[in-house]
Amino acid sequence: MAQNGTNNQARLEKLYEIIRGKRKILIVTHNHPDPDALAAAFALKYLLQTKWKVASIIAASGVVGRAENRAMIRHLKIDLRALSEINLNNFSVIALVDTQPGAGNNSLPRSVIPDIVIDHHVPIRARTRLAQYYDIRTDYGSTSTILAEYLRDAGITEVDRRVATALLYGVRSDTRDLGRGVSEKDINACMYFYDRVLFRLLSQIEHPEVPRDYLSMLERAISSARLYKDVVILDLGRVEHLEIIAEMADLIVRTEGVKWVLSAGEFVGDVYFSLRTKKRRGSADRIAQQMVAGLGTGGGHEMLAGGKVSAGGMPHHSPEELTEILAARFLKAVKRRDSRAENLLAYSRGAAAPGKPEAGETPVEEKKQGS
Ligand SMILES: [Mn+2]
Structure with missing residues (x-):
């Protein structure tokens, strides 16, 4: 399938066909969700609500343990529910983000084929292709990037500041600050809503107090x-x-x-x-x-x-x-x-393997010339 962003319009129309007239959508992400998973789910919820006035709830299994991720949920007020407490029968549409059916890291029962799958992981799972709508971009550094493009192409310019903050953190977190497995699309996505990002809040999320142990x-x-x-x-x-x-x-x-x-x-x-x-x-x-x-x-x-x-x-x-x-x-x-x-x-204390220079060692000549 085409992987470029230019056909996001067509994708949004397809997405709308699936959710139009629906009362409530369930957005499921992977177990023990990370910042990209949380941001992508949060942004999809926002898109559905803002663009099409369709309500949704976000659910996942497992626990969020890492201090940064807990801070993200708290500061951005992401309403994350336990999937085990959700009755799937109450939802006519189920979306899966930052994971795929059969990936092994989400708790959607095997018998449930999600209607919507949005992800960036390799491999593309066979059961993903059974979904009515799927958008898997394995060349993207984060699922947040895909959602940022959706929001941009949906014409939502004054995007909610908490959503903008979540997306920037999602992209940065999955790409180690835009340095690992990153594509041009990821870098561009960070720009769309840059002026909407709550930077002081983001700093609090990225540098939280850690537990004593x-x-x-x-x-x-x-x-x-x-x-x-x-x-x-x-x-x-x-x-x-x-x-x-x-x-x-x-x-x-x-x-x-x-x-x-x-x-x-x-x-x-x-x-x-x-x-x-x-x-x-x-x-x-x-x-x-x-x-x-x-x-x-x-x-x-x-x-x-x-x-x-x-x-x-x-x-x-x-x-x-x-x-x-x-x-x-x-x-x-x-x-x-x-x-x-x-x-x-x-090794770290300097007992380097034979023939290897000591970690951090600098030749003497260079040291002399240095300031
Ligand atoms: Mn991800």
């Missing part, structure tokens, strides 16, 4: 890290909230000399993981799918990906065994199976 959580995560040449594996064990797995992957991949990070942890009996790489064409999405083959679901983008495998499947594996399988498959995929494991903290 946050630092001990960081310590535990970092001390578990193993380095295989330039690849890091973090086994976080049981985690209190899911987002810490991705958050740690984002933090550790910034380490000098590190090219790949696999961060894995157990949450309510399942093993979740995040992959990050510095390589622009890292095929993280493909590797994630290889890792979960026969065990679960995975996907994402070139530089970041993730997935979930369930304990208690057949054959039966404990969470520890699943984590080991994932780590082994990952090391094989990035060709580090034969590398010796080091402690990341030892």
